[in-house]
Amino acid sequence: MSQEISTSQPNRPEIASRKREFSWRVAANLLISFKYAWNGISYTFVTQRNFRIHLLIGALAISLGILLHLQPIELAVISITIGLVLALEVLNTAIESVVDLTVKQTYHELAKIAKDCAAGAVLVTALAAVFVAGILLLPPLLVLLRAAL
Ligand SMILES: Nc1ncnc2c1ncn2[C@@H]1O[C@H](COP(=O)(O)OP(=O)(O)OP(=O)(O)O)[C@@H](O)[C@H]1O
Numbered sequence: 001m002s003q004e005i006s007t008s009q010p011n012r013p014e015i016a017s018r019k020r021e022f023s024w025r026v027a028a029n030l031l032i033s034f035k036y037a038w039n040g041i042s043y044t045f046v047t048q049r050n051f052r053i054h055l056l057i058g059a060l061a062i063s064l065g066i067l068l069h070l071q072p073i074e075l076a077v078i079s080i081t082i083g084l085v086l087a088l089e090v091l092n093t094a095i096e097s098v099v100d101l102t103v104k105q106t107y108h109e110l111a112k113i114a115k116d117c118a119a120g121a122v123l124v125t126a127l128a129a130v131f132v133a134g135i136l137l138l139p140p141l142l143v144l145l146r147a148a149l
Contacts, residue, residue: 044093051089054126058082061133068140078136081129088125092118 020026027033044051061082065075095118103111 040090040094044090048089048093050122051086051093054082054085054089058086058129061129061137064137064141068137068144070136070140074136078129078133081125081132085122085125085129088122092122 027036045055061078062075065078070078096115099111099114
């Protein structure tokens, strides 16, 4: 007797119910999702010195841009690069936590690679942000300084 093997795809509700089956909790609505996202940002702010430094430098760069009457598009480009650095800092913190959760306080070469790469990603965007800020802020800043001297 041959056994019949079903090749049909699972229907949509079945997929939806399976999608988050390993999650301890799923946000019930959009407002609660924002609350959890804010918790992640607050956690990063409190625990990561680099995040606070990047936030401060970012705020200074945007303030300087406004002071130097940069074009809206230039301010937007600076804001995007700063946003990228901060977002990657939050992701870096998430990766660190997942790595620590997995290996605890033991040394593992893959844990090292994961953490180093996550930190490297932040560094790449930070260098790009410095480059962008340098190109957009330095020329008008030099003009202002020359006029003042
Ligand atoms: N379990 C581990 N196994 C192997 N190497 C590790 C492990 N934990 C940390 N390291 C190494 O120590 C470095 C610092 O780890 P840490 O957990 O302090 O991350 P760090 O906080 O990345 O730094 P930052 O927040 O400044 O990006 C990592 O980049 C990695 O090279």
